[in-house]
Amino acid sequence: MRLPRAEAHDLEFLPELAADPDTEPFLAPISAQTPEEFAEEIDRAGREPRHYGRLIIERDLVGSAERMGSVAYEVANRRSRIAYVYELAAASRYRGRGSGVEAAWLLVRFLIEELGYHRIQVEIYAFNERAIRVAERAGFIREGLKRKAYWRNETWIDRVMLGIVAEDIDRLIVARPRITSRPSSAVRVAAAVSPAAAGGREPTAPGLCKPSLARWVVTVAV
Numbered sequence: 001m002r003l004p005r006a007e008a009h010d011l012e013f014l015p016e017l018a019a020d021p022d023t024e025p026f027l028a029p030i031s032a033q034t035p036e037e038f039a040e041e042i043d044r045a046g047r048e049p050r051h052y053g054r055l056i057i058e059r060d061l062v063g064s065a066e067r068m069g070s071v072a073y074e075v076a077n078r079r080s081r082i083a084y085v086y087e088l089a090a091a092s093r094y095r096g097r098g099s100g101v102e103a104a105w106l107l108v109r110f111l112i113e114e115l116g117y118h119r120i121q122v123e124i125y126a127f128n129e130r131a132i133r134v135a136e137r138a139g140f141i142r143e144g145l146k147r148k149a150y151w152r153n154e155t156w157i158d159r160v161m162l163g164i165v166a167e168d169i170d171r172l173i174v175a176r177p178r179i180t181s182r183p184s185s186a187v188r189v190a191a192a193v194s195p196a197a198a199g200g201r202e203p204t205a206p207g208l209c210k211p212s213l214a215r216w217v218v219t220v221a222v
Contacts, residue, residue, distance in 0.1 A: 001102050002065065003110070006042050006054040011035040013056075013067050023089045026128045029152070031087060041072070050115055051075035057090065057103045068094045071103055073111060073120075081118040083111050088131070100131075104138035105172075112166050119165045125150075126158035135162050139172040 006014065017023060018033050032038045038054065045052040057069040069090035076084040085107060090099050111117045122140060124131045136142065140162035148156035164172075 001068075001099070001106065002058050002060065003055040003071070003103065003106060004058060005045060005049070006038070006056050006070070008039070008042070010042075010056055010067070011038055014038045014054075014070060017070055017089055017091060020089075020092060022092050022095070026089075026125060026131065027087060028150075051078070055107070057099065059099075067091070068099055069103070071107060073107065076121065081116060083115075083117045083120050085111075085120055085122050088134070100134040101137045104134060104140075108138065108164055109169065112164075112169060117166075119163060121161065121163040123159045123161050125152075126160050132160055132162070139168060140164050141168070 012035070015033060015035055015038065018027060018031065032041055041052070041054045045054055052072075052074045054072045055070065056067055057071060058065040059068055069088070071085065071088040073083050073085045076082040085104070088100055088104060090103075108120050111120055120140075122135055123146070124135065126132075126145070132142075141164065142160060143163050144161045146159040146161065149159050150157045
């Protein structure tokens with residue numbers, strides 16, 4: 001599996017995924033839906049790749065790759081190095097195969113170990129039990145509940161809050177031996193951006209790393 005940054009050629013796939021009947025009910029009303037809205041996300045991520053990313057979940061095929069889904073992240077607090085992960089979605093034919101858990105774990109490792117974030121957090125509608133299970137299997141810890149926080153479909157909806165901090169990573173690697181991350185020259189995550197492409201700017205938050213040229217791959221033992 002790999003998580004390259006979304007590009008212009010993904011602007012047909014992303015709206016189709018968002019409109020999927022098994023995806024759309026779980027997205028926030030303000031989520032990107034149209035090619036133009038996804039293009040704005042991709043453009044913003046290109047300008048600030050440390051702080052924003054719309055990624056494509058892909059699996060390797062012989063000589064090519066197949067798009068399985070998408071996930072996004074953005075900075076929630078630059079000073080405290082907190083990133084917010086959202087809209088992890090897989091195409092219908094890939095659900096139930098563990099791809100969401102793999103993608104979430106890979107993204108968490110990248111954000112903490114490569115980009116220098118200290119904390120990764122997600123918020124999930126309480127009725128989306130499948131997404132909550134995926135997050136918990138990927139190592140997120142349930143931290144609280146926002147009661148009746150969002151007005152949706154003519155009713156108030158709770159949201160479950162989950163998080164992982166950098167200190168959790170070593171424990172999770174030991175506790176979850178079936179899924180490991182290792183460097184790979186063949187697979188990339190969140191297409192690395194050189195300092196020149198980022199305008200030569202250094203990180204603005206304490207301890208926040210520049211995007212690395214390291215490449216990662218998730219392997220699942222069988």
